[in-house]
Amino acid sequence: MSAIKKFQVTFDCAEPERLARFWCEVLGYVAPSPPPEEQDSWFACSDPSGVGPRLYFQRVPEGKTAKNRVHLDVRVGTGLVGDERLATLEAECARLVALGATHVQTLYADGENESCIPMLDIEGNEFCID
Known part of the structure; x- marks a missing residue:
């Protein structure tokens, strides 16, 4: 059996283009x-290096009603510890806010x-920066 080489992450959302651009x-x-x-019905974005997964945003009529069962971890502090890690996370948090x-x-x-x-x-989808 062959291993899966590529996958995309799909978001249900109200405004596909706006969320994709974010x-x-x-x-x-x-x-x-x-x-x-x-x-108006979908928008997608991809890693220009071709390494990361494609993100696909599709319009759905219902709003978000519960906590995500899956979320993205944006890895900005990999390899950092302590105060250096926290400062890096806080700087990225400020940029994203x-x-x-x-x-x-x-x-x-x-x-x-x-x-x-x-x-x-x-749109209220949970994610973490770590």
Whole structure:
């Protein structure tokens, strides 16, 4: 049996283009435009290096009603510990808040786990920066 080589992450949302453009800013992705007749129903973005997964945003009629069962971890502090890690996370948090994200809380290192910051994107989807 062969291993899966590629996958995409799909978001149900109210405003596909707006949410896609937010995530492009977060991740440094690019967003080619869908055909004009489909711009209101979906939008996608991809890693320009071709390494990361494609993100696909599809319009759905219902709003978000519960906590995500899956969320993205945006890995900005990999390899960092202590105050250096926390400063890096806090700087990224400030950048993302300026883009419209919501800072939920800061979880500080506790001897077992390193610091991370849970956040919400512009449509209320949970994600973490760690």
